[in-house]
Amino acid sequence: MGRISATTIQQVKEIDLVFLADILGDTLNRVGQTYFTYRNEGERTPSVAINPNKGIWKDFAGTASGNDSISYYHYRKNQSGTYPKGRDFLKTVEELCELCGITIEYEDGNSREFEATQYKPRDIVVTATEKAPSDRLHDVYSKVMKLLPLNTAHITHLKEVRKIPLQYARIRSYRSYTPDKKERYNMTKNIKRSVGSLEGVPGFAELKGKYGLYWTMVGKSGMLIPFRNIFNQIEGFQIMYDERPKLIKADGDLHIQMKDYDSFNIVQKSTGEILGESNRNELPIHTNLGSISVELGPKYGWFSSPINPEKGVLNGAEIGRPLLPYHTAVPIQALLNWTVHKGDIHEHMNVDEIWWGEGPLKGDISADFTSKLHLQVAGVAQWRLLLEPTKQLKPKRVVFAFDADAQDKEDSVGLNVLNAVKEAKQELQPLGIDVAIAMWPSSVAKGLDDLFHAGYKPKIIDIP
Structure with missing residues (x-):
């Protein structure tokens, strides 16, 4: 046989340590995420700790430790804390493959199969x-x-x-x-x-x-x-997704309960009754109670x-646990200086006036046109994330520059902008920070970046 493939070696390294210890007959006592066992028979207190979630083990009565199954198996078989090398390494890998039912694949294309070992599931801490x-x-x-x-x-x-x-x-x-x-x-x-x-x-x-x-x-x-x-x-x-997700949407008196990526139950909203099953291949579906179709999901x-x-x-x-991040966009030269020379942003540019907006790319682009610092959130509803960094920056004026359609709309999006201006003014003006809004018609451009690329500038209106 030739050399054992890197894929097989990696599979062996990733064998669950608790699973391996159990196969080897180790007595295991669990405390939280850690499993304790004994270095030698007859010990009164455990001397080896295994953390399967982190994939590590340690003999805290000695110096041995490791972060894969190869090191643990070698330690158990030889009472040695050293990592096996050469022929000992290959022998250890082969024995673990046989013990755990892993097929050995060789670089020359040959392979050896062993009887599959039944995996004994353990309680895993989520x-x-x-x-x-x-x-x-x-x-x-x-x-x-x-x-x-x-x-x-x-x-x-x-x-x-x-x-x-x-x-x-x-x-x-x-x-x-x-x-x-x-x-x-x-x-x-x-x-x-x-x-x-x-x-x-x-x-x-x-x-x-x-x-x-x-x-x-x-x-x-x-x-x-x-x-x-x-x-x-x-x-x-x-x-920014390479492919926008395809989401299944229901309207009218219909609701869906996904069973997996493709199949789902069709439920009547008003009664909770399951009307039947379907899958993506059968869409769209139109009934007197409503329709079910596939729509493109978010771009970001x-x-x-x-x-x-x-x-x-x-x-x-999760990125939002506890808070979503905001983005600080500055002109390209200021960013280059800031990255190379570090320090406070005040050392690299004037921040007497900062702009608030949505979308990190829009902020990066707009910062080069305005030569101002732009604080950006992913969406206008998250504007409150900008209050604290603004107070730390201590500007003299904040300019609201959310998308034009957000300003034009009379629905919840537009109300979010109006409420943001009102609430931000109450927070910032007592600190000596004036509030203004950048406005432009949505027929010319949706975002501030598009407006600048089109050769226009917004109208800045101070909020008294």
């Missing part, structure tokens, strides 16, 4: 973690940006649609998020080795795999757009990892 502090998020996300490229499709979109030069795009750290799960997993391993635990970092999640738990990045592929705070720390990413989403045991996501953090 953890929804609050977001890590800003310093920690920035540290991890900085590593993400170093590993991810900006692909040709996204470069083309930025240049041709958004009118953002490639040099600017790189300085602003836009990145392409791959759909390749293997690439995501390998990058996560790289990042985890560099920064340690990924708990509390939205976008990273611990999943239940065939051979145990593992960490990776989750979510749909697309272009990552960083959200920076007023200290130039990246606190999250919005994703968050790099986030909410727990979902049904999909195998057992540990993750």
Whole structure:
């Protein structure tokens, strides 16, 4: 036989440690997320701790420890804390494959199969973690940006649609998020080795795999757009999806209950009665009670990892737990100086006047036209997130520059803008911060960035 493939070795490394300990006959006592067992028979107190959720083990009566099944098996068989090498390593991998029913694949194309071992499920702690502090998020996300490229499709979109030069795009750290799960997993391993635990970092999640738990990045592929705070720390990413999700929508007196991605129950809203089953292939459906059809979902989403045991996501953090991030957009030269020389943003530009708006890309583009600092949220309903950073920046004036259609509409979106102006004035004017609104007709442009690209400027109206 030839050399054992890297894929097989990785599968062996990811064997659940509690599953392996159980197969080896270790006595296990669980306390919280940790399982305790004994180094030697006859011990009165446990001396070995296993944390399967983190994939680590430690002999706290000695110096041995490890972070995979190979190290644990070698420790158990040889009472050695060293990692096996050479022939010992290959022998350990082969024995673990036979013990756990993993097919050995060799680089020359041959393979060896073993009788499958029945996996004994254990109680896994499902953890929804609050977001890590800003310093920690920035540290991890900085590593993400170093590993991810900006692909040709996204470069083309930025240049041709958004009118953002490639040099600017790189300085602003836009990145392409791959759909390749293997690439995501390998990058996560790289990042985890560099920064340690990924708990509390939205976008990273611990999943239940065939051979145990593992960490990776989750979510749909697309272009990552960083959200920076007023200290130039990246606190999250919005994703401009490569493909907008296709959502099933019902109207009239109909409601749907999804059974999986394709199939669903049709329910009458008024009675709660299940009228039947259907799937995506049968849509659209039109009845006297209403219609069911497929519609394109949102263009943007968050790099986030909410727990979902049904999909195998057992540990993750949501971008909005407890608060969604805001984005600080500054002119490109100010950002370059800020990134290189660090320090307070006041050292790199005048912030006597700052603008409020929605959408990080719009803010980045508009900042270059106005030479002002723009604070952006994902949507107008989140405007209150801008109050605290504004108070810290201490400007003399805040200019509201939300989308023109949000200003024109008389529904809840328009009311949100009116209420935001009213409430912000009450919060800011006592601090000596004036409030104004930038206005333009929606027939000319929807967003402020489009208005500038069209060669126009908004009319600034002070709010008394």
